[in-house]
Amino acid sequence: MTIDQYLFALFALLTCGGAISVVICQNVVRMAFSLIISLASISALFFLLSADFVGATQLMVYVGGTIVLLIFGVMLTSSSALLQIRTSPAEGFLAAGIGVLFLSVFSFTVWSVDWDRNEAKLAGVTAVDVPPQDYNEASSGNTVRPLAMSFVGLRPDKAGKAPGYLLPFEIVSVHLLVVLIGAAYLARTKRRVSAES
């Protein structure tokens, strides 16, 4: 096994362990911490796969942004009902069913890949020397520039024929804004009600 594989095993274990402890824990803040471990390990997996940009975005958006908002929201609305979550058996049953369905979809996807053909395809590719600095070649993992260009609607790699991702990008950002405003609104009203009562 190479160092890469050891690290992959480590971070994959951390990802799964974090995810499992999110389900098992009943305290919201501990859940959030397990989620941090899980999501940060996923970003480490992205780095191992040379997807720097996606890994950094994972850290920035999920770990740095969403989780902080989550913990912050819990602290803001810290009533004992929110801090301890107890699920009823029916809920557990339902969640387990959905989880098993998801697992079957994922495992179907994983097993439907023809790995041997992929290996054969990759056999001709030799390791690319990564320059220690400066822009890397696109083949060695530098996807930043094409990605950024396609986010603003330009596709130089497809000679301008394919559409960029400007519209989905905008829709996602507006959606996120709506979610944030909604969360702030919910936190606010709850607080006001408790102040009156």
Added chain:
Amino acid sequence: MSLILAAESLAEIINSYAECDASSVAIAAVIHVALIGAFFGLPAGIFIWAERKVSARIQDRLGPTRVGGRFGWLQAVADGAKLVQKEDLCPKDADKPLFRIAPYVVVIASFAAFMFLPFTDGWSAVSLDVGMFLLFAMLSLEVIGVILAGYASGSKWALFGGMREAAQMVSYEIPMSICALIPIVMAGTLNLNEVIHYQSADWIGVIPPFLHWNVFHPVAGPAFIVYFVCATASCKRAPFDLAEAESELVAGFLTEYSGMRWSFFFLAEYASMFLVSAVAAILFLGGWDDGFGIVRALKGNSTNVLDPGVIAGNLLGAGVLMLKASKLVLIQIWVRWTLPRLRIDQVMTTCLKYLLPMSCALFLAAVVYPMALVLGTGRPQILPLSNDVSAEAEMSTSSEVEVERAAADGEVT
């Protein structure tokens, strides 16, 4: 670039002396970690001493005078020795695992961000095309440790400190990131080393090279001030130290901590002070560029990293960057002992009503300014590049290269 190959170029050098591929990567990685550890710990120790000395002088005292000779040089070591011996307390009401783990989260986040700092031209542990982005992502993780510490302590003071910290960090991160984006947009890259290359230049006639630093740019100059204010706030430094606020909240999120865990928080605070100052120096003050073309002259056109000239130039560059970052840290210390603490509503007002609109306006100006200059003068900047003819030629060739590269990418895909 895979993370474990972060030490790639060093591994190649080791490999050229001893033929062992796997272990040379490991050795290079260990060297990198040790070096970053030194750059993480040593400045923190020195700045803790400096903080005592500077605060003492500002308050008309002498500060530490005995430990390690006349100036109290070894005060930080003595502090460390004292803290190691202290009992590691954990309150009864605390959420114990989270309480124990919170200091490590803070230290690791701060330490990990050091990986992406280019200490001098090409000397960084991990040189990524998204280095700046990843550095800010790592820095934003620090707040998680503080919030956890505040929550897990099981104390009202700590909870208040953690909440204030969360509100402050979440809001100050926005203008800070927008201001950091301005040099990024100007240089057109997220690679920190490339941002410095963009600012370093040779003498052109009588124009000294330091005029190319972003801080002398009419838009990026004000952005530097806004960035520095936000960076001070993001390190929880006075006048923004509401998370600790010893006169109101005992010690905020630090209230229940003692011994080594407490000192981890402090180590991380001073290290991230140094880190944001180094980032400010890189983005706005030319990083390792000394401003008079000495580093560039020493390095010449040599590409061999073991060339004496290159090594001398790199060492000088590292010293220049350290000096710039230390100056900025000293300013932070000076501000801390001069200005009174803001109230929490004033902190939020400063950020959301003043700094955020300012940073947005500056960002817009940074995008529009080169266009306006091109319309007015035909060139995207006021200062001449090496000289106009060759500069334009260079620009056109680089854009041709860009087009060719894009075409090649298209063929590949």
